[in-house]
Amino acid sequence: MHWAMTKKTPAYGARAAKGPLEPIVIERRAPGPHDVEIEILYCGICHSDLHKVNNDWENTHFPIVPGHEIIGRVISLGGKSSSFREGDLVGVGCIVDSCRTCPECRAGNEMFCKKGVTFSFDSLERDGKTWTYGGYSTDMVVDERYVVRVPQVLNPARAAPLLCAGITTYSPLRQFACKRGDQVAVVGLGGLGHMAIKFAASMGAVVTVLSTSRDKEKDAARLGAKNFVVTKESGALDKLAGTFNLIVDTVSAPHDLNQELTLLGSLGTVVLVGLPPGSTKLYPGVLIHGNKRLAGSNIGGIPETQEMLDYCGKHGVVADIEIIKANQINDAYARMQRNDVRYRFVIDMASLRADSK
Numbered sequence: 542m543h544w545a546m547t548k549k550t551p552a553y554g555a556r557a558a559k560g561p562l563e564p565i566v567i568e569r570r571a572p573g574p575h576d577v578e579i580e581i582l583y584c585g586i587c588h589s590d591l592h593k594v595n596n597d598w599e600n601t602h603f604p605i606v607p608g609h610e611i612i613g614r615v616i617s618l619g620g621k622s623s624s625f626r627e628g629d630l631v632g633v634g635c636i637v638d639s640c641r642t643c644p645e646c647r648a649g650n651e652m653f654c655k656k657g658v659t660f661s662f663d664s665l666e667r668d669g670k671t672w673t674y675g676g677y678s679t680d681m682v683v684d685e686r687y688v689v690r691v692p693q694v695l696n697p698a699r700a701a702p703l704l705c706a707g708i709t710t711y712s713p714l715r716q717f718a719c720k721r722g723d724q725v726a727v728v729g730l731g732g733l734g735h736m737a738i739k740f741a742a743s744m745g746a747v748v749t750v751l752s753t754s755r756d757k758e759k760d761a762a763r764l765g766a767k768n769f770v771v772t773k774e775s776g777a778l779d780k781l782a783g784t785f786n787l788i789v790d791t792v793s794a795p796h797d798l799n800q801e802l803t804l805l806g807s808l809g810t811v812v813l814v815g816l817p818p819g820s821t822k823l824y825p826g827v828l829i830h831g832n833k834r835l836a837g838s839n840i841g842g843i844p845e846t847q848e849m850l851d852y853c854g855k856h857g858v859v860a861d862i863e864i865i866k867a868n869q870i871n872d873a874y875a876r877m878q879r880n881d882v883r884y885r886f887v888i889d890m891a892s893l894r895a896d897s898k
């Protein structure tokens with residue numbers, strides 16, 4: 542299928558590796574029968590956007606319009622689209638299409654689609670040739686199967702980061718059965734880290750933050766952590782050996798995993814969600830002694846994303862954000878690069894609409 546591109550849409554994108562991000566006009570397809578047309582209200586800035594713009598993973602196709610933490614209102618519907626109504630508050634995360642028929646898609650694990658998932662940006666549509674553009678834009682057209690409902694009780698701007706940072710931390714806590722009284726460590730207090738603290742605390746875990754930034758200690762307590770340890774301070778980690786049932790590692794830069802693994806109790810798990818470029822050295826002994834596990838977790842499927850949003854509606858979980866205008870994206874990237882995020886930048890897309898008039 543080749544989409545007829547019909548609607549010129551203001552966006553922010555990068556034309557080459559390391560940016561800058563600048564105004565760019567993209568085309569969105571006219572809504573097909575099963576599509577939902579969304580006026581984007583807010584879009585969060587994830588470190589994956591920054592990795593992609595910097596070409597850290599060496600797979601970026603330029604120009605790129607990042608953005609996969611999208612909250613908006615439905616403004617029109619395709620003729621056969623029945624899940625939503627005009628005016629509904631909806632979310633779009635990392636996934637906008639997949640084959641829909643393979644066992645992974647049927648199980649709601651669309652991110653593992655056997656035929657390759659279509660991500661919301663820097664990815665190919667099902668036609669194999671049309672590149673997707675993400676949420677740093679005023680409008681978007683998405684098949685209703687990949688659109689989620691946002692509970693009315695949630696503040697829309699503060700809900701945007703749930704679409705990636707939220708699901709990426711909720712999912713591993715569920716997979717590894719986080720429960721009341723568990724000792725859970727969160728490594729790295731940024732966008733994903735702060736959501737991991739909130740979710741783990743809401744599930745009753747005793748949360749410890751392992752951070753390189755002493756000045757985030759007060760925030761960690763406010764977010765729900767019981768303990769805060771600065772990993773750079775000598776001897777700080779030695780005292781924690783054998784402590785944790787689960788460690789959620791959200792760090793965006795290369796770092797040593799061997800000492801981190803010694804902090805697990807027997808049968809404990811380190812789950813990696815942070816995706817730094819490059820490789821890391823692992824001593825098998827640190828896993829073998831105590832039957833420890835090293836795992837990874839990749840976002841979450843559409844049904845689990847809806848489950849997570851409903852959980853957030855019920856438990857009042859939203860992100861702590863700094864709202865910015867579209868023309869401040871480059872400043873936000875610079876701050877994210879130096880760990881100065883408190884704790885997610887969210888772009889107010891009304892600013893892009895205003896600039897584009």
Ligand code: NAP
Pocket residue numbers: 586587588589590592705706709728729730731732733734751752753754757791792793794795796813814815816817838839840877880881882884
């Ligand atoms: P972020 O807001 O920039 O937070 C990353 C945090 O990592 C920083 O705030 C910092 O916390 C810590 N950190 C940074 N450099 C470090 C270093 N050299 N050593 C130790 N700690 C360091 O980023 P994010 O948006 O949360 O994303 C985090 C990572 O997850 C990125 O690599 C991103 O691509 C990845 N990601 C993966 C998935 C997935 O599906 N698995 C989904 C989304 C994002 P402290 O100041 O507390 O040390």
Ligand code: ZN
Pocket residue numbers: 587588589590609705706
């Ligand atoms: Zn993300």
Ligand code: ZN
Pocket residue numbers: 639640641642643644645646647653654655656657
């Ligand atoms: Zn599939």
